[in-house]
Amino acid sequence: MIVFLTCVAVVLLTCRVQAASVFAHFMIINSANYTFEDWSNDMKLAQDAHIDAFALNMAYNDLTNMKALPVAFSAAESVGFKLFFSFDYSGNGNWPKSDLINLINHYSAHSSYFFYQGKAFVSTFEGSGRADDWPSIKSETGCFFIPSWSSIGAKPSVETGVVDGLFSWAGWPWGPQNMDTYTDASYLQYLAGMPYMMPVSPWFYTNLPGYKKNWMWRGDHLWHDRWQEVLFVQPEFVEIISWNDYGESHYIGPLHEKSMEAFEIGEAPFNYATDMPHDGWRLQLPFWIDMYKQGTANITEESIVSWYRLSPGAACGGGGTSGNTAQQLQIEFPPAELAQDRVFYSALLGSFSGVVVSIGGSAQNATWTVVPDDDIGVYHGSQAFDGRTGAVTVSLIRDNVTTTTIKGESISASCRHGVQNWNAWVGSATGDKVSVRPRFEISDQLCKNGTGAYNFAGLWIEAAQPYRSGQIPNCWRKSHLQWTLCLQLQSGLLSILNMRH
Known part of the structure; x- marks a missing residue:
């Protein structure tokens, strides 16, 4: 390395x-x-x-x-x-x-x-x-x-x-x-x-x-x-x-x-x-806060949260909004290149569940990009609009039974004010009562086969109890309140950091 x-x-x-x-x-x-x-x-x-x-x-x-x-x-x-x-x-x-x-x-x-x-x-x-x-x-x-x-x-x-x-x-x-x-x-x-x-x-x-x-x-x-x-x-x-x-x-x-x-x-x-x-x-x-403070947290009720914009990025004019800002010496992008036309969702679960996203009556089995270790904790994923408009629902499915559903605002092919609103609509719903906590505390959960952002490779720490793929973007190690963070930066990253911040 x-x-x-x-x-x-x-x-x-x-x-x-x-x-x-x-x-x-x-x-x-x-x-x-x-x-x-x-x-x-x-x-x-x-x-x-x-x-x-x-x-x-x-x-x-x-x-x-x-x-x-x-x-x-x-x-x-x-x-x-x-x-x-x-x-x-x-x-x-x-x-x-x-x-x-x-x-x-x-x-x-x-x-x-x-x-x-x-x-x-x-x-x-x-x-x-x-x-x-x-x-x-x-x-x-x-x-x-x-x-x-x-x-x-x-x-x-x-x-x-x-x-x-x-x-x-x-x-x-x-x-x-x-x-x-x-x-x-x-x-x-x-x-x-x-x-x-x-x-x-x-x-x-x-x-x-x-x-x-x-x-x-x-x-x-x-x-x-x-x-x-x-x-x-x-x-x-x-x-x-x-x-x-x-x-x-x-x-x-x-x-x-x-x-x-x-x-x-x-x-x-x-x-x-x-x-x-x-x-x-x-x-x-x-x-999240209990996990941060205590290394573990009790889950007493399952829940799902979803957020998305109410119009595709190309639905109407962008309102002169830039992605990034030259005021902070950043390269600017068209905002639609930054904001993805997707429905995002996070679920706090005591055991594995499927997720279904429906837009305008067109339902698709969605996927999790993040699954917590031991299936207990916060799951996360997203589903593309795929050209669909209409009412949005996000449902948790377990054993072919819907346990909870978010009934969200509709996605429209037009914009309410004639200009794009880049803000998010956020909805949530609660589900089954449970009484569980993650099997492993934060001190036991380590990253394996991790990579850095912007294609910087080489962040690698073997873990006794690894997070599943994609859960934590960089790797870390904790033992008796001592952490070692080894950053591997390829040529040029230091100058990028100085330019950005």
């Missing part, structure tokens, strides 16, 4: 296991019309999904901040939920240092503020140009600082000398590819043992000309694949992007019609979140 770049030794110390927490990125600007009950209900839904806290994204000088924060923290205390600040330096410019100190000191006194290692947890979206502010902010507040400075990358961020860890915003794949963990590996390498907050997101599509945003990144298998990668990477923290960013289509929280101002302010050609629920993406989160 030719080892390129380096063989990164990632030592998972006890503090990492204790730290394991999952957050959801929450846009404060979308809560301008929230009541106490709205906050409480969202927090209860997050708790049901085993999410630990909301990362409150706040732009400087947004009037919503001062209105929302007292209600949010009061609601969090009433339901036993946690919150922390994620200061947005991109929306309305840089935050003054004094404002940050005052906000952190005031709200970290609340019992609902999230602490790590006895310190108030604080993040950002961008703001690397004000890195020099943070030594004094940390001195005045005693906070634990884990920003997202993805625009400059992991190495320069660490070299500022002010971070206690890093959050990567690179939660979506590049071009017509599925997600990989190369960027995560670069963060782990340069953090050299400091905590890493890993991004997980199901989708990305935005068409807000008023914000100079009109692009999409491939979603497709992303929600399933990324949680598999979380189990592989085992970061200290996971942040889901997002709970309620409707304008970027990656929300997993409920739709609130009174929270859609972004479409008006951003001069969207239409509201592409209306009637496009994403709640189903939360259904299997307790399993």
Whole structure:
């Protein structure tokens, strides 16, 4: 084997296991019309999904901040939920240092503020140009600082000398590819043992000309694949992007019609979140999060989740949307080259089941591309539209009996607004009650005959209990909380990583 770049030794110390927490990125600007009950209900839904806290994204000088924060923290205390600040330096410019100190000191006194290692947890979206502010902010507040400075990358961020860890915003794949963990590996390498907050997101599509945003990144298998990668990477923290960013289509929280101002302010050609629920993406989160935190999880009820776009990519005009964006120095693609015309589905099962996808009354026996070890866990697959339109159903079949069915929105050969909506419709259904857990814990499940993304071959670790083919895209090994991640990069990958991130 030719080892390129380096063989990164990632030592998972006890503090990492204790730290394991999952957050959801929450846009404060979308809560301008929230009541106490709205906050409480969202927090209860997050708790049901085993999410630990909301990362409150706040732009400087947004009037919503001062209105929302007292209600949010009061609601969090009433339901036993946690919150922390994620200061947005991109929306309305840089935050003054004094404002940050005052906000952190005031709200970290609340019992609902999230602490790590006895310190108030604080993040950002961008703001690397004000890195020099943070030594004094940390001195005045005693906070634990884990920003997202993805625009400059992991190495320069660490070299500022002010971070206690890093959050990567690179939660979506590049071009017509599925997600990989190369960027995560670069963060782990340069953090050299400091905590890493890993991004997980199901989708990305935005068409807000008023914000100079009109692009999409491939979603497709992303929600399933990324949680598999979380189990592989085992970061200290996971942040889901997002709970309620409707304008970027990656929300997993409920739709609130009174929270859609972004479409008006951003001069969207239409509201592409209306009637496009994403709640189903939360259904299997307790399993994924428990697997991440505990190495195993109980399954008490089988379920299936399905998502797809409501029109084929060639059905109508693309709305000027690009696949990837030159704004981030990426090569752009026609969006239909990234978004596949397929129905995607994940099922949480206690034993093997068949799956049937019907579009417009034309039913086909579908297949699983991922089958969990010992047949217990999350199965995943997809089925092509194949030119079919009409009502969609996705059914689980066991012993010739249908155990549950999703009755989904219809796929149409036209577009509701005369322009393509690259957002996803998500549905779900529950099935049989069961009481099982995977036979092997994460520490026992290793990858075999694995290969890297982009045709980089050679990732190979023999495993006593291998995952089935295709389940985890890169290989890993864990023993007594010590992991070894050996990355094999062929010539040129380092330059690709530098170009992308």
